[in-house]
Amino acid sequence: MGENPFENAQKQLEKAAKIIGLEPAVHSILREPMRIIDVHFPVKMDSGETRIFNGFRVQYNNARGPCKGGIRFHPAETLDTVKALAAWMTWKCAVANIPYGGGKGGVICNPKELSSTELERISRGYIRAIAQFIGPDKDVPAPDVYTTPQIMAWMLDEYEKIVGGAAPGVITGKPLALGGSAGREDATAQGVVYTIREAVKVLGIELRGAKVAVQGFGNAGSFVATKLSEMGASIVAVSDSRGGIYNENGLAAKDLAKHKEQYGTVLGFAGAKEISNSELLELELDILVPAALENQITGENAGKIKAKIIAEAANGPTTPEADEILFGNKVFVIPDFLCNAGGVTVSYFEWVQNLYGYYWTKEEVFEKLDKIITTAFESSLKAAREHSVDMRMGAYAVAIKRVAEAMKLRGWV
Numbered sequence: 001m002g003e004n005p006f007e008n009a010q011k012q013l014e015k016a017a018k019i020i021g022l023e024p025a026v027h028s029i030l031r032e033p034m035r036i037i038d039v040h041f042p043v044k045m046d047s048g049e050t051r052i053f054n055g056f057r058v059q060y061n062n063a064r065g066p067c068k069g070g071i072r073f074h075p076a077e078t079l080d081t082v083k084a085l086a087a088w089m090t091w092k093c094a095v096a097n098i099p100y101g102g103g104k105g106g107v108i109c110n111p112k113e114l115s116s117t118e119l120e121r122i123s124r125g126y127i128r129a130i131a132q133f134i135g136p137d138k139d140v141p142a143p144d145v146y147t148t149p150q151i152m153a154w155m156l157d158e159y160e161k162i163v164g165g166a167a168p169g170v171i172t173g174k175p176l177a178l179g180g181s182a183g184r185e186d187a188t189a190q191g192v193v194y195t196i197r198e199a200v201k202v203l204g205i206e207l208r209g210a211k212v213a214v215q216g217f218g219n220a221g222s223f224v225a226t227k228l229s230e231m232g233a234s235i236v237a238v239s240d241s242r243g244g245i246y247n248e249n250g251l252a253a254k255d256l257a258k259h260k261e262q263y264g265t266v267l268g269f270a271g272a273k274e275i276s277n278s279e280l281l282e283l284e285l286d287i288l289v290p291a292a293l294e295n296q297i298t299g300e301n302a303g304k305i306k307a308k309i310i311a312e313a314a315n316g317p318t319t320p321e322a323d324e325i326l327f328g329n330k331v332f333v334i335p336d337f338l339c340n341a342g343g344v345t346v347s348y349f350e351w352v353q354n355l356y357g358y359y360w361t362k363e364e365v366f367e368k369l370d371k372i373i374t375t376a377f378e379s380s381l382k383a384a385r386e387h388s389v390d391m392r393m394g395a396y397a398v399a400i401k402r403v404a405e406a407m408k409l410r411g412w413v
Helices: 005-020 024-030 079-095 116-133 149-163 187-203 219-230 253-263 277-281 320-328 342-356 362-387 391-410
Strands: 035-044 050-061 067-074 101-108 139-143 211-215 234-240 243-246 273-275 287-290 309-311 332-334
Touching: 005 024, 005 079, 005 320, 005 391, 024 391, 035 079, 035 116, 050 067, 050 079, 050 116, 050 139, 067 079, 067 116, 067 149, 067 342, 079 101, 079 342, 079 362, 079 391, 101 116, 101 139, 116 149, 139 149, 139 342, 187 219, 187 287, 187 309, 187 332, 187 342, 187 362, 211 219, 211 277, 219 234, 219 253, 219 287, 234 253, 234 277, 243 277, 320 332, 332 391, 342 362, 362 391
Parallel strands: 067 101, 067 139, 211 234, 211 287, 287 309, 309 332
Antiparallel strands: 035 050, 050 101, 234 243, 243 273
């Protein structure tokens, strides 16, 4: 897929700017990140050789509060991907109405080829390289693709050594023992489920018995499948990076999660036939959940999608060309930065709990999350209907207006 994710993010912004009549000065500020940190840092490998790693941190906009966003460890990480994700984080925090701006980070490396000690040294080296630019009141990183609570723990420890004191609010997605929040592990999936619950109400679909396919059976994907099946939906297909499986009578989501944990893939699950990722997208479905990587639904395959609802658990799975086709075909798309905002919302709760040293139960966390996600869904739907546009543009209209207002109040424009 040769799509440039940052160009897609800019196209979406441009489209939304026209819909809401955004002033040119505000638009030009929002087109580019306010700061890009590009670092090269040495790491001693287990073999004794020193390797230089390249990392990034993009701080997109902080008009509404400290920047917020994950850190990816990926061999194919690019600055354009990080810029796009930082832009989407800006809109995600704004649509959820939490007091953050958007940021994102990444290190070009392949965690699958690294030992635990090498991973620790890379994590600490990256934090040393960006320490002066982050902090509980500046920029708050979190885990993302191929990073874990353990990696966050090493990063927290390194940052606290540098500043010489406790600063649990510098990073979220930490282990519970170091100030993590209850519910963080499945927060993204829980948010996806809340938005699906609201979308089926809008379309008058019964969730019990609804046919669901999940593309990308990782952390978010497996939790979404399990939660939806508990609510009575029928999970008919799932896939991972190795391929997909299908059973029209439904797959047992909990057993499948165990199978994936044991064998590292969904393939070979009893009673299911193998299908490709592209076949999965084009099945007869009520709900399609893309939970893998960006640019999966494009101008080429959008017309073949038969699902009534697409719930974007992944970031940027649908291209702007595909959006036009889906909207024309009356497919209800719950856009990524609304659909998967559960993760950053619970990260925000973690930061709040760290700042005042008082912790909530998982029930309290999910109750607060439900209110925030449902309100964000309702305001996006209202804006979409007001402007006669799809949900993505509705959510953009809400988010951009909020960021623009903060910038104007500060006197930036």
